Amino acid sequence: MEYPARVITIAGSAAGGSAGIQADLKTFQELDVYGMSVVTAIVGRHPKTNKNVHPQTIEAIEAQFETAMKQVGMDALKTGMLFSKEVIEVVAGLIKESTIESVVIDPVMVGKMDSKLLKEDAIEAMKKRLIPLATIITPNIPEARFLLDDRPITNVEELKQAAIDLYELGSKFVLVKGGRLEGPAIDVLYDGQNLTLFEAPRIDTVNTSGAGCTYSAAIAAYLAKGTTVEKAVEQAKQFVTTAINHGFTYTEMVGPTYHASQRKYGDAFQIKVEKTN
Ligand SMILES: Nc1ncnc2c1ncn2[C@@H]1O[C@H](COP(=O)(O)OP(=O)(O)O)[C@@H](O)[C@H]1O
Numbered sequence: 001m002e003y004p005a006r007v008i009t010i011a012g013s014a015a016g017g018s019a020g021i022q023a024d025l026k027t028f029q030e031l032d033v034y035g036m037s038v039v040t041a042i043v044g045r046h047p048k049t050n051k052n053v054h055p056q057t058i059e060a061i062e063a064q065f066e067t068a069m070k071q072v073g074m075d076a077l078k079t080g081m082l083f084s085k086e087v088i089e090v091v092a093g094l095i096k097e098s099t100i101e102s103v104v105i106d107p108v109m110v111g112k113m114d115s116k117l118l119k120e121d122a123i124e125a126m127k128k129r130l131i132p133l134a135t136i137i138t139p140n141i142p143e144a145r146f147l148l149d150d151r152p153i154t155n156v157e158e159l160k161q162a163a164i165d166l167y168e169l170g171s172k173f174v175l176v177k178g179g180r181l182e183g184p185a186i187d188v189l190y191d192g193q194n195l196t197l198f199e200a201p202r203i204d205t206v207n208t209s210g211a212g213c214t215y216s217a218a219i220a221a222y223l224a225k226g227t228t229v230e231k232a233v234e235q236a237k238q239f240v241t242t243a244i245n246h247g248f249t250y251t252e253m254v255g256p257t258y259h260a261s262q263r264k265y266g267d268a269f270q271i272k273v274e275k276t277n
């Protein structure tokens, strides 16, 4: 029997199940890779204290990673919510000591429902310690803006320039997501030489909670299976677009993307891939 490729997510637990560790593990399962996790924080608002982020200790983070590494091993790793400078530094150390081939850094900062998922004083550590270790980083527009000293990004030309400038931080690939622009959902990939646009139709829905986590988890899953970065982005975008297309909600709040939709409905979107300059 051939065993599935192994992927670990180092991220926060999102109690509602749409984002974070929960979205990552659902995505791994759908894409038939063996999923593991390191929980960095538990996110859920307590009605009495109003506190919504409950960080885990460094010791707990290290222990989870060591356990997964010893019991299973890892072909790819992705990060999500890391919350503090201290956690970023520890995670950077763990990646450096390992021989993991594919590292996807999703520089999660603020959730769509405004949870603060990264402390402001952690951005420098993200730029200097973690991003240089990445195979690919996957910022959305607000995250790219934070990483580029508050430069606004309002159209595809600015999205492309952001990808070129973020490449200077040292990852092998940069994927800037343009889902918040108007018109088709266009993301830009840059590898230091080539700019590639990935375009999907815009889906008219508010139920996109966790779309970014799902996308980066799918990229990590495809990389773990040995797919090239460009193909991994294309297939992951197909997966997340289908998941957004079948997003739903149980309540009046913004709902999740539906991770099972490609398997259940099979309506994978054709992604337009265009090399540009
Ligand atoms: N309404 C939408 N329809 C289709 N694709 C979308 C939509 N919203 C976001 N996307 C895409 O979903 C993926 C994840 O986006 P996300 O991380 O939520 O950030 P952002 O939406 O800010 O780009 C990206 O490929 C983005 O282009």
Ligand SMILES: Cc1ncc(COP(=O)(O)OP(=O)(O)O)c(N)n1
Pocket (backbone or CB within 6 Å): 011, 012, 013, 014, 018, 019, 020, 021, 043, 080, 081, 108, 110, 111, 112, 113, 115, 117, 208, 209, 210, 211, 212, 213, 214
């Ligand atoms: C615990 C946790 N991690 C990450 C996120 C952000 O998820 P993302 O997919 O970037 O998008 P939204 O959830 O903001 O739509 C989160 N909310 N919680």
